[in-house]
Amino acid sequence: MPKYIVLLAQAHETFRKPELEALAELEGxxxxxxxxxxKKPVLVVDLENEEQARLLIKRSILARGIYELWGFGQTWDELHEHVRKFPASKSAPYKNVSFKFDIISFQKSRSTSEQRDIMESFGYMDLTGPIRMKKPDETFAVIELYNNPHVQLKSDRELEAVYLGRFIANSQRDIIDKYDLKKRKYIGTTSFDAELALISSNIGLAAPGKIIYDPFAGTGSFLVAASHFGALAIGSDIDGRQIRGKKKHSITTNYKQYGLTDFFLDVFVGDFTHNPIRPKFKLDAIICDPPYGVREGLKVLGSKNPERYADKLPTKLENGDLSHLRPDYIPPKKPYHFDALLDDLLDFASVHLIDNGRLCCWMPTANEDYGERMIPQHPELELISTCVQEFNKWSRVLLVYVRRPRTTDGANLAFKDRRIYREQFRDKYFRGFHLTSKDDS
Structure with missing residues (x-):
């Protein structure tokens, strides 16, 4: 079976494999x-043909490109030995077409003269076509990997591996710039990074014909990302100001900006703990970044002191009007713990996801606390991957669950005995993750 080299981005390394696994599943x-x-920016895989290679990375964000492997080695001599053995029947179609060489070096720099010497070392390939630096028929890439990255002089680093590949296809990594938040018309303080929103949508299997829901939509970062891949998006948020937008801009504005309005179902204002979506309404995926309670305390509708709001209940009239219909009415809110939110989110996913549907949700954690016990579990959901984005003393983790096939009538199987956050992340965040209690160890 032919081998191919996937050239990977040197970013978000723990997300790369889950993204490629999801894309492979999408394409069968x-x-x-x-x-x-x-630790390495290359991955060699076996695929049946070039078409499969194109399908694997055509919408990847963390792959840069894919190449047909012509040779590899731990030394230059080994590489040339392998290239010489590459079947002539496979290389013949590329002998007389225009071509160029790309020299891609990791952990080392190559001068122009060194690059030229490398290209000329492949003279035995007998490529008789013209060299064309712009829009050649074929591109051959020499990919060098060097170890000892801590050596100050790059020239002193040792060769770990070197590959020769024929370019097959690029990924969609270049769309990160298109969706850059700096260029987006409607954003807020909680708008999610465009690159990671796109990666989350890939891992969530967003695709044409699928319905994706974000219950904490904010300004719609995940909705837009999912719709870029053809999914139909619906969102909600307890903060009506973000849903309604400001001045002339809203989530709808972003959809118009990117030409995605055909994929926008709707958004609504609502408290996730009192979600109006009917239990029989099924979703292909839930992709979200639940509020951590950092910028403000996490709250839901309700009151710690119900008697305080007794005179504002809908049954009470003010000048003949129901109080909750008055334009100045502000519904009361009560504190809500993040661990309870995660419990409720998993329960919601167990009810509303189709069989094998995915829940992709972000969870913050202090680095000192992170471990298996911190990850919420549910009997109807299988955790298939955890992807970590590290900061200084804390991280946020993308948890990816799959809805297990239903063996019953699909009723909600509540699983409440899993209070994992003994101390609120918000408290640790503001005190700088110091003074950890013994109970947290």
Missing amino acids: LKVDLSGHDE
């Missing part, structure tokens, strides 16, 4: 990704 491809190494 069987590919072994066990060779992935988070």
